[in-house]
Amino acid sequence: MILINKLRLILIEDLESIKLSKSPIVVGILLVYAATIFMQYKSKLSLHSIIVFTLVMIIHLLLYLFSNVIFKNKYLLYFIIQGIIVFDCAVIMPSGYETIFLGLIPVLIFQSTIIYYNAIKVIVTSIFYYSIFCVTIIIYDGTRELVRYIPILVLITIAVRAFSVIYIKQVKLRVKSQKVLKELELAYEKVEELTLINERQRMARDLHDTLSQGLVGVIMQLDAVDANLNNNNVKRAQEIVQRAMQHARNTLSDSRLVIHDLRFQESTDIDFSKAIEKEIATFKAVSHTFIITNITVESQISPKIIKHVLYILREALNNIAKHARAKNVAVKIVENRNVLDINISDDGIGFEIKLLDKLFGHYGILGMTERVKAINGEIEIESKKRIGTNIKIRIPIGEEIN
Known part of the structure; x- marks a missing residue:
């Protein structure tokens, strides 16, 4: 204003x-x-x-x-x-x-x-x-001289009128150009403001999906190491330590890629199914929750969609491992008429969705929602206490997205 x-x-x-x-x-x-x-x-x-x-x-x-x-x-x-x-x-x-x-x-x-x-x-x-x-x-x-000046007055009137019309048109064009210029400046300021907001949101999502989630994985593995050491299971603890070290290295590598904005840009032929299976394998390594998967995707998915889907899946699985206390998890990703249907469900303790906005520091679901919108998708989250959580996502994978 x-x-x-x-x-x-x-x-x-x-x-x-x-x-x-x-x-x-x-x-x-x-x-x-x-x-x-x-x-x-x-x-x-x-x-x-x-x-x-x-x-x-x-x-x-x-x-x-x-x-x-x-x-x-x-x-x-x-x-x-x-x-x-x-x-x-x-x-x-x-x-x-x-x-x-x-x-x-x-x-x-x-x-x-x-x-x-x-x-x-x-x-x-x-x-x-x-x-x-x-x-x-x-x-x-005298009157005779007046007759001689009448044509001159007419010519003067025509000339002044013509000059005035041209002058006023120039005035209007200049005012219009000034108005357009100011509108462009205002639009540029608005675009710059929106760009900064979007960039902050993107950085927040990337930091959460790399550093935050990576540290969560390391903490969970260290908890497992502590539990095994308390049970004098040194060999198992050492194995988990090795996996935690590798997980920390991967997190560091992902963070560097985010900083330089190079993730998924050098390769355009990523295998979507293999990338999903790798993410699920990482979840199995840090959680004792039984997981069932069903992945049926035949089309070539764009790197942009793959990037967002992997982050969404990682966030959902990390939330299950950290908060849900679930015994079973089901991940279903099916292609249906140029639409990717993703369903992630668990039988954990559930939560109140309305309370998430009031809890400081819980940005996971917010980040998932922003990522789904970034690829023109739709997300629906259903959760009930002591019953579990179900996340449904629909993402178009047509040529307009690619």
Whole structure:
């Protein structure tokens, strides 16, 4: 919301700066002043007339430059005062009134076009200035001279209108481009924010599925070593120690691959069934739970899906070994019409699914859910106390996923 408000403020400021761009009109006023003085070189202008004309033109210019401050959106009063000033200039410079009117009136009409978005107001303003011009012509040169200036007034009107249309289109295009630019900047910030969130979640999942699960396996094996040593079964304890050391090495290797983001990227022909069997064998080595497996997959599974499925299976089996106190586990992975159906069930003590969100440090099921969503899958977890837990997962393995 803060970013949106910031965008609105920036766009309003840009629009105002474009809409009331001062420099072109200032240049136009200065040119009219210079042309009026230059056109009077044959006439005998008094120094007093030049000074008064200069002061009046300065007032005209200052009123324009500070119109926003002085009139504060009361632009009708602004245009009336400017019309009076233009008429005064014509009175001060009677032999050069044509240059003054033909120079300043288009500038004022152009200002009205930029300020007013209402065509009627622009027409009324134009009629006001042309009336002053016509009255001045009649006063100084008569009605016949007025007829000669009518085509000129028409051409001026057409030229000012055409220039105004082009100018307004440029204003709108620039405002639109500014808006698109700001929207792109906001979208980039949003994408960057989402990317950081997704990266944190990915790192949390990978750390949990490598270091955390690996340490859980080592702890379970050390518990088994301790139990065997207490029963004076040294040989069995040594065997478990060897497996724990190998498991620790594997965990370290997996952690390094996660750090460098190289896991499953060098090889694209991983055997899915063998990878699953290896994961189950690791579970058997650290748990006395009896496990039944049924793996029926014929299609070539993408490395991305294999990676997530292995992590999901590892997390589920580690939870069973650590918390469930189950005697039996069943793992069923079957391919059915380009969908991978995964079912992991146990006869353990079960748990309350609603309480997981309130327990700090229990991120396993959260990580499983995130991984399933990452490969467009669906997950359903059912658990009852003293009955067991059943995890059902459906993952599409069509070409769009590969």
